[in-house]
Amino acid sequence: xxxxxxxxxxxxxxxxxxxxxxxxxxxxxxxxxxxxxxxxxxxxxxxxxxxxxxxxxxxxxxxxxxxxxxxxxxxxxxxxxxxxxxxxxxxxxxxxxxxxxxxxxxxxxxxxxxxxxxxxxxxxxxxxxxxxxxxxxxxxxxxxxxxxxxxxxxxxxxxxxxxxxxxxxxxxxxxxxxxxxxxxxxxxxxxxxxxxxxxxxxxxxxxxxxxxxxxxxxxxxxxxxxxxxxxxxxxxxxxxxxxxxxxxxxxxxxxxxxxxxxxxxxxxxxxxxxxxxxxxxxxxxxxxxxxxxxxxxxxxxxxxxxxxxxxxxxxxxxxxxxxxxxxxxxxxxxxxxxxxxxxxxxxxxxxxxxxxxxxxxxxxxxxxxxxxxxxxxxxxxxxxxxxx
Numbered sequence: 001x002x003x004x005x006x007x008x009x010x011x012x013x014x015x016x017x018x019x020x021x022x023x024x025x026x027x028x029x030x031x032x033x034x035x036x037x038x039x040x041x042x043x044x045x046x047x048x049x050x051x052x053x054x055x056x057x058x059x060x061x062x063x064x065x066x067x068x069x070x071x072x073x074x075x076x077x078x079x080x081x082x083x084x085x086x087x088x089x090x091x092x093x094x095x096x097x098x099x100x101x102x103x104x105x106x107x108x109x110x111x112x113x114x115x116x117x118x119x120x121x122x123x124x125x126x127x128x129x130x131x132x133x134x135x136x137x138x139x140x141x142x143x144x145x146x147x148x149x150x151x152x153x154x155x156x157x158x159x160x161x162x163x164x165x166x167x168x169x170x171x172x173x174x175x176x177x178x179x180x181x182x183x184x185x186x187x188x189x190x191x192x193x194x195x196x197x198x199x200x201x202x203x204x205x206x207x208x209x210x211x212x213x214x215x216x217x218x219x220x221x222x223x224x225x226x227x228x229x230x231x232x233x234x235x236x237x238x239x240x241x242x243x244x245x246x247x248x249x250x251x252x253x254x255x256x257x258x259x260x261x262x263x264x265x266x267x268x269x270x271x272x273x274x275x276x277x278x279x280x281x282x283x284x285x286x287x288x289x290x291x292x293x294x295x296x297x298x299x300x301x302x303x304x305x306x307x308x309x310x311x312x313x314x315x316x317x318x319x320x321x322x323x324x325x326x327x328x329x330x331x332x333x334x335x336x337x338x339x340x341x342x343x344x345x346x347x348x349x350x351x352x353x354x355x356x357x358x359x360x361x362x363x364x365x366x367x368x369x370x371x372x373x374x375x376x377x378x379x380x381x382x383x384x385x386x387x388x
Contacts, residue, residue, distance in 0.1 A: 001052075001068070001115050007386065010054045010113045013066050013073075017386070018054035018113070020140045024132035024381035025050050026118035027125045027174035028207055028343055029334050030183055031300050032278040034308055036168030038228055038271045039189035039246035041278040044170055045198065045377040046178030047207070049117040051129040054386070055137040058109035063097060065090050067114045078109060083162065092127060095162030096134040099154045100144070107142045119371070121213040123335020127163070128171035129381075131155035136383040149191060152176055166222055178380035185282050189246055196285050198377045203290055204351060206344040207334070208322070208358060209371040210314045214339030221336050224310065228271065231264040245271040270307040274300060294329025294345045301332035310337030314366055318342040321361045325354045 001009075003021065010018045025046040032042035058064075061078040067089055074087040081098045083091055093112065100107055114133075118126035135151050138144060146154075155172040159165050169188055178184050182195040228245055235242060238256040242248060245268055253272050257265045277296045284293040301319050305311035311333055319331045319342055327350030334343045346354060355372055362370050 003052075003386075006052060006054050006113060006115055009068065010056075010111075013113060014056070014064070014111045016056060016111070018111075019056045019386055020054070020137060020383055021386055022053045022055070022133040022136040022140065022381070022383035023050045024053075024129040024136065024175045025178065025378055026129050027171060027178065028205070028341070028375055029170065029174075030205075030343070030345075031281045031297055031332070032170075032274060033300065033304055033332075033334070033337070034224060034310065035246075035271055035274050035278065036170040036186075036188045037166070037225055039244040040271060040275045042170045042186050042188060043183050043196070043278050043281055044174035044178070044186070045183045045205075045375070046174055046380050047118075047124065047373070047375040048378040049119075049124070049373070049375075051118060051126070051133045052115040053130075053133040053137050054113045054115075055110045055141060057141045058111060060109050062109040063093060063112065064110075065093055065112045065114065067116070069114070069116050069120075078107065091163050092130045092158065093134050095158035096131055096138065096155070098162060099157050100135070100138060103154065105138075105142075105144050105146070107138050107144070110137065110141055112137070119209060119373075121340070122209050123214070123333075123337075123340030124207070125171040125175060125335075127159060127165070128155065128167075128175045131158055132172060132175045132381045136381055140383040140385070148176060152191075166225055174380075176381045178378065180379045181377050183285065183377060185278075189244070196282050198285060200285075200288060200290055200293075202348055203329070204346060204348045205375050206346060206351060206354065207373040207375050208318055208342045208344065209373070210312075210318060210339055210341065210362075211368045211370060212312065212314050212339035214336065220310070220338055224267065224308065227264055227267045231260060231268040234260050234264060235268070246275065248272050250276060266307040266309070270303045274303060290329055290345075297330030297332045297343075297345055298323070304333055304337060308337075312337070312339055314339070314362075314368070315342055317365060318358060318362060318370065321358050322346075322354055325350055325357055328354060
């Protein structure tokens with residue numbers, strides 16, 4: 001929906017005009033899955049699908065919300081912010097308001113219209129984009145002096161503690177700090193990051209939504225986190241200095257991995273070798289080695305499926321079918337898994353045949369119709385005043 005149309009909708013709902021628009025993108029992770037909460041490395045890009053949030057300040061402490069996707073509104077007061085089960089989509093705004101006030105930031109009420117372009121439940125970080133857009137809205141309206149890394153940390157705190165999802169920090173990081181034409185190489189322990197130019201002429205990234213919904217808060221995701229913690233504790237017997245799987249090397253896992261229970265060994269192997277793949281992928285991108293980069297994506301999916309066991313029959317079918325198409329260089333699940341999306345790295349000339357084959361085979365075998373999104377490394381979140 002165009003900005004002018006959103007302004008019209010806002011004025012019809014609230015009988016006034018918005019003063020600020022905040023836009024925060026979803027993200028797709030090129031490689032580095034389930035490494036962020038293990039203090040590891042990730043390589044996401046922002047995608048050109050945004051949460052658009054139009055806001056105007058209020059003189060009281062009421063926050064009034066209207067979400068165009070859900071076609072419903074909600075309202076809460078800043079003096080009594082509570083979690084809601086009735087309008088669960090508004091818990092992100094509620095949570096952001098609460099963490100800001102808990103940190104001592106002074107905010108007031110606002111009227112809000114939300115238009116989300118990021119598919120939900122697909123592993124493209126729709127929730128992080130909502131959190132970042134909300135934070136930027138409060139920041140712009142009330143002149144909050146807050147550093148980017150603090151915005152990221154508060155957004156994750158909201159998701160972890162108020163919404164109740166144990167996500168890592170990558171999603172909020174990518175939504176806020178991404179740049180057009182660059183991937184973001186993030187060290188999730190130190191929060192150091194650098195931009196890696198994505199310049200692969202004649203190549204493209206295609207995201208395919210399996211249309212199998214997955215909920216991050218389900219037991220399988222939290223179980224993987226628990227297993228990683230257990231693997232660290234078990235390995236401390238042999239490597240007392242380690243604090244996370246990030247600290248274990250490939251040599252360590254070869255030497256001591258056999259002493260772990262089989263499940264924990266598999267989880268640790270994935271994280272250790274995935275971190276290595278991320279660092280290698282950065283090198284291949286910088287040198288423009290398309291085939292090598294694609295092969296690392298393939299290795300990543302195999303590890304996620306066989307060692308970390310977070311793939312599904314549908315995701316494996318998409319990956320396997322896509323790889324049969326000439327010109328497809330790499331394919332892997334992206335996001336937490338258990339459903340959601342696959343990302344293909346391919347030659348631009350293969351876009352049409354890939355879509356046609358995947359659509360035909362996948363629909364025939366699952367009765368589901370996948371959705372495709374051609375994505376490019378896009379601009380991170382921003383906010384600006386709306387001129388009258």
